[in-house]
Amino acid sequence: MPEKEAERMLVSRIEEGTVIDHIPDWRADTASRILRLDKLARMQADVSVVKLQNVTSKQLGRKDIIKIDRWHVDENDADILSLVFPNITVNYIDDGKVSKYTPKVPDTIEGRIRCPELLCISNAEREPVVPKFITLKKDRLLQCQYCDALLGFDSVPEHVRT
Ligand SMILES: [Zn+2]
16 A cells, blocks of 8 residues: 555554453564464455554553454454453444454364474374364363363463464
């Protein structure tokens, strides 16, 4: 986009797209990896992404914000992001109208996260099965449905499949 327009996007609302707010400070890159924003590059999608880092926040002291112009983040990806960053808020914008999406911790997660146990059948090199986890919400853990291996919500960034 033209530079003037980019400046406008930095400070003002976008008309169509997604704003992920209340990401902990300096974690926007981790968030964009979990949200698979790199796939937008592979798709050569006509979108613009702004990452605001270390912005002053009443609630958190400091925070990061990701604005994605002309792209709606997948709700399932937002749910997975909220495992790691429970305070995030997700705003979808259509025609300038904002609707909030409240991410929820899913009961099960399929396909997005690798099992930490290397010998797990879901990590097999030949004919691997789709990784499946159930969430143990109180303990903030994921449990592999094949081998029972446990993975803390906070370790999701290192095991996310992009
Ligand atoms: Zn496993």
